[in-house]
Amino acid sequence: MTTTPRTWASGETPTGSTFNTEVRDQFNSMFDAWTPYTPTWSGATTNPVIGNGVLLGRYMKWGRTCQVRIDISMGSTTTYGSGGWSLSLPAAAHGSGAQLGLAHAFQSQRNAGQFNVSPGASVGLVFFPNSGTPANLAWASSAVPLTWASGGRLTVEMTYETAT
Incomplete structure (x- = not known):
């Protein structure tokens, strides 16, 4: 519900209606339910298909956060x-500065990773440490950080600055 607050005139007395709109409703929007959305899951060469799995997204937006x-x-x-x-x-x-979030893979083991969003991007990339020394990050795929199968779970969470 977040809207741009109005500009008040000097000496103006707010009415109950304007006070509710400008203060109460703005404050209440911070306690709204999260908004569901269906993320698009893409592969660099061939796209994955969720099939009978579950792909869920939810978000809460306050201003540009x-x-x-x-x-x-x-x-x-x-x-x-x-x-x-x-x-x-x-x-x-x-449009400026890369932003990082958290990723978590679980199947037969748990793996912690990163969710990386480039400046101005509308998608994020998932990375996990590889098994080399040093453990550089590898782009998540059908075999990174594990060989995925039924019952596997990938979760991502981040707070980022939006363009608008």
Whole structure:
């Protein structure tokens, strides 16, 4: 519900209606339910297909700050595509500075990773440490950070600055 606050005139007395709109409703918007959205899950070469898995996204936006959560639960008919994965955001990122969030992979093991959003991007890329020394980051895919199968789960969470 966030809207641009009005400009008040010197000496103006607010009415109950304007006070409710300008103060109460703005404040209440911080306690609204999160907004669901369906992220697009893409592969650099061939796109994954969720099949009978579950792909959910939710976000809360205050001004130009957006908190987003994405959850992918792999099903028995999920296919994983080829090439590194990207996930769409509910709003494009601000045009300066890369922004980082958290990623978590779980199947037979748990892996902590990063969600990276480039300046002005409308998608983020998922990365996990590889097994080399040093453990550089590798782009998440059908076999990174693990060989995905039914029951696997990928979650992403981040707070980022939006373009608008």
